[in-house]
Amino acid sequence: AAGVIQSPRHLIKEKRETATLKCYPIPRHDTVYWYQQGPGQDPQFLISFYEKMQSDKGSIPDRFSAQQFSDYHSELNMSSLELGDSALYFCASSLSTSGDTGELFFGEGSRLTVL
Amino acid sequence: DAKTTQPNSMESNEEEPVHLPCNHSTISGTDYIHWYRQLPSQGPEYVIHGLTSNVNNRMASLAIAEDRKSSTLILHRATLRDAAVYYCILSLPNTGNQFYFGTGTSLTVIP
Numbered sequence: 034a035a036g037v038i039q040s041p042r043h044l045i046k047e048k049r050e051t052a053t054l055k056c057y058p059i060p061r062h063d064t065v066y067w068y069q070q071g072p073g074q075d076p077q078f079l080i081s082f083y084e085k086m087q088s089d090k091g092s093i094p095d096r097f098s099a100q101q102f103s104d105y106h107s108e109l110n111m112s113s114l115e116l117g118d119s120a121l122y123f124c125a126s127s128l129s130t131s132g133d134t135g136e137l138f139f140g141e142g143s144r145l146t147v148l
Numbered sequence: 149d150a151k152t153t154q155p156n157s158m159e160s161n162e163e164e165p166v167h168l169p170c171n172h173s174t175i176s177g178t179d180y181i182h183w184y185r186q187l188p189s190q191g192p193e194y195v196i197h198g199l200t201s202n203v204n205n206r207m208a209s210l211a212i213a214e215d216r217k218s219s220t221l222i223l224h225r226a227t228l229r230d231a232a233v234y235y236c237i238l239s240l241p242n243t244g245n246q247f248y249f250g251t252g253t254s255l256t257v258i259p
Contacts, residue, residue, distance in 0.1 A: 075233075123191050125191070133199075137192070
C-alpha cells in the first residue's frame with residue numbers, strides 16, 4: 034500500500050539559506066500535518082491542512098510557510114535558516130470521518146541540518 | 149489544547165503484559181484518545197484510538213475509564229520490538245485539528 038512520501042530525506046543548508054520540504058500524502062487522504070522534532074525532543078505540531086486549506090497552526094515560526102497544492106501534495110518552506118532549525122521534519126496524512134481524526138500515517142521524515 | 153500526563157519511563161520484562169497509563173482530566177466529551185509510538189529515528193506509528201468504549205486491535209488494547217479522565221494502553225506480551233516512546237494524545241472532533249504530542253513514556257523491554 035502507498036505510504037506518505039517525503040523528500041528530500043536529508044538536506045544540509047547554511048545559516049540564512051532557504052529550504053523546501055515536500056510531502057505526498059496517501060491518495061484520497063484529505064488532511065496533512067507537519068511536525069518538527071529536534072534532537073531528543075517530542076514532535077512539535079507546526080501546521081495542518083484540510084482539503085488544501087490551512088486548518089490549524091501550531092508553533093510554526095514566521096520564517097516558515099506551508100501550502101497544499103491541487104494534487105494534495107504539501108510543501109514546507111523555511112527561510113533565513115537558523116542552527117536551531119536543524120531537526121527531523123515529519124509529514125502525516127489522514128482521512129477524516131465525521132467527528133474522528135482517524136489514523137495519522139507518518140512519513141519517514143526529512144532530516145534538515147543547518148550549518 | 150487538552151493536556152495529557154504520562155510517566156516519563158517504564159520497564160517491562162519480555163513476554164509480560166505492559167500497562168501504560170495516561171491521565172487526561174480536562175478531556176471534553178468529544179475528544180478522542182489516541183496512542184502512537186515512535187521508535188528511534190522513525191516517524192510515529194499509530195497504535196490505537198477510542199472515544200468511550202474499550203478498544204482492541206492486533207497491536208494492543210485501550211482501556212478507557214468510565215469518567216474518561218484516564219486511559220491505559222495494554223500491550224499483552226511485550227517484545228523487544230515494542231521498545232519505543234509511547235504517546236497519549238487527545239484529538240478534537242473537527243477535521244484538520246491540532247494533533248499535539250505531549251511528553252510520552254519511554255518503554256524499555258528487558259530480555
